[in-house]
Amino acid sequence: MEPILEVRNLTTQIPTRRGLLTAVDDVSFTLHKGEIFGVVGESGSGKSMTCRSLLRLLPSSARTVQGSAVYRGSDLLRLPPKAFNQVRGREIAMIFQDAMAVLNPVHRIGDQLTEAMLAHRVVATPAEARARAVELLRKVGIPAPERRLQDYPHQFSGGMCQRLVIAIALSCQPQIILADEPTTALDVTIQDQILKLLIGLQHELGVSLVLVTHDMGVVAQSCQRVAVMYAGQIVEIADTVSLFTAPKHPYTRGLLACVPQLAADGEVLPLAPIPGSPPDLVHPPAGCRFHPRCPLASEECRHGTFPLQQVGQQHVSACIKHEELGPLS
Numbered sequence: 001m002e003p004i005l006e007v008r009n010l011t012t013q014i015p016t017r018r019g020l021l022t023a024v025d026d027v028s029f030t031l032h033k034g035e036i037f038g039v040v041g042e043s044g045s046g047k048s049m050t051c052r053s054l055l056r057l058l059p060s061s062a063r064t065v066q067g068s069a070v071y072r073g074s075d076l077l078r079l080p081p082k083a084f085n086q087v088r089g090r091e092i093a094m095i096f097q098d099a100m101a102v103l104n105p106v107h108r109i110g111d112q113l114t115e116a117m118l119a120h121r122v123v124a125t126p127a128e129a130r131a132r133a134v135e136l137l138r139k140v141g142i143p144a145p146e147r148r149l150q151d152y153p154h155q156f157s158g159g160m161c162q163r164l165v166i167a168i169a170l171s172c173q174p175q176i177i178l179a180d181e182p183t184t185a186l187d188v189t190i191q192d193q194i195l196k197l198l199i200g201l202q203h204e205l206g207v208s209l210v211l212v213t214h215d216m217g218v219v220a221q222s223c224q225r226v227a228v229m230y231a232g233q234i235v236e237i238a239d240t241v242s243l244f245t246a247p248k249h250p251y252t253r254g255l256l257a258c259v260p261q262l263a264a265d266g267e268v269l270p271l272a273p274i275p276g277s278p279p280d281l282v283h284p285p286a287g288c289r290f291h292p293r294c295p296l297a298s299e300e301c302r303h304g305t306f307p308l309q310q311v312g313q314q315h316v317s318a319c320i321k322h323e324e325l326g327p328l329s
């Protein structure tokens with residue numbers, strides 16, 4: 001497994017009226033070439049801010065105050081703006097949750113698709129860009145692509161817009177795609193289609209994909225490895241099979257218990273949501289941030305720091321009590 005992106009100690013803060021909010025706290029992970037790497041966690045755990053920090057697309061007041069993200073020998077966080085603009089969109093693309101917020105309502109689909117290709121000189125001429133735009137629309141399953149190039153985003157349904165955003169992300173043949181909840185804004189029936197499209201394209205193109213989701217079902221269907229985020233920190237990273245069969249963090253266990261399960265007789269088992277709510281990231285709890293909600297918490301969990309420890313071959317966890325977690329029944 002060859003690394004393509006190495007994120008180390010990434011920390012991003014946002015000033016708020018109540019004080020400094022640490023949205024991403026000392027996050028480290030490695031993305032391998034050609035894999036789908038899931039990032040899961042409840043809403044507000046720092047998943048989007050992690051992606052945005054990597055692509056330097058933060059709210060104007062937010063600052064990445066520590067860390068590195070090494071891609072092809074350069075730290076993305078320290079590249080001069082001009083060099084960074086060669087990477088963003090060209091080598092590393094992002095797909096956001098809300099397609100409508102990305103698409104420009106007054107520009108034709110065709111122009112929005114060809115813009116990055118021409119700017120990054122992936123194609124030599126507008127005619128070549130147009131031909132490639134048609135091919136891309138076909139690839140993401142948009143019928144009558146030649147005609148559709150003339151349309152405006154409002155003429156597309158939500159699902160079609162997300163297909164279009166995927167086409168734009170693919171247009172410059174990136175090495176890495178950061179997909180931030182790419183299906184969350186869509187109808188349930190469309191979600192599955194778009195996810196399958198994205199996974200199919202990832203397999204076909206061999207691109208490395210970071211797939212951010214709050215949906216454990218999506219992770220099970222698509223990812224090779226997964227990072228679990230809680231309160232701005234990564235608390236567990238594992239291959240998908242280990243994560244689902246033998247999670248080594250009580251928070252992960254809690255997330256899995258939130259997924260509807262069927263009993264042998266077809267009865268839907270009751271959900272067990274994690275009690276309490278995620279902490280305030282301006283004043284997070286001392287010690288393990290999960291301890292106020294954790295069934296295993298004891299005195300030693302209330303103080304100190306909890307770095308990720310090796311707990312299996314491809315498996316790290318921040319929980320010092322992981323041995324008390326038996327396999328899932």
Ligand SMILES: Nc1ncnc2c1ncn2[C@@H]1O[C@H](COP(=O)(O)OP(=O)(O)O)[C@@H](O)[C@H]1O
Nearest residue numbers: 014023042043044045046047048049050059281
């Ligand atoms: N523009 C912003 N201003 C202030 N706080 C923000 C802003 N965006 C996100 N946050 C805070 O940063 C933390 C992480 O948010 P985010 O990365 O969006 O979480 P996730 O994507 O996991 O739902 C949350 O506490 C959220 O409230």
Ligand SMILES: [Mg+2]
Nearest residue numbers: 047048049181
């Ligand atoms: Mg988010």
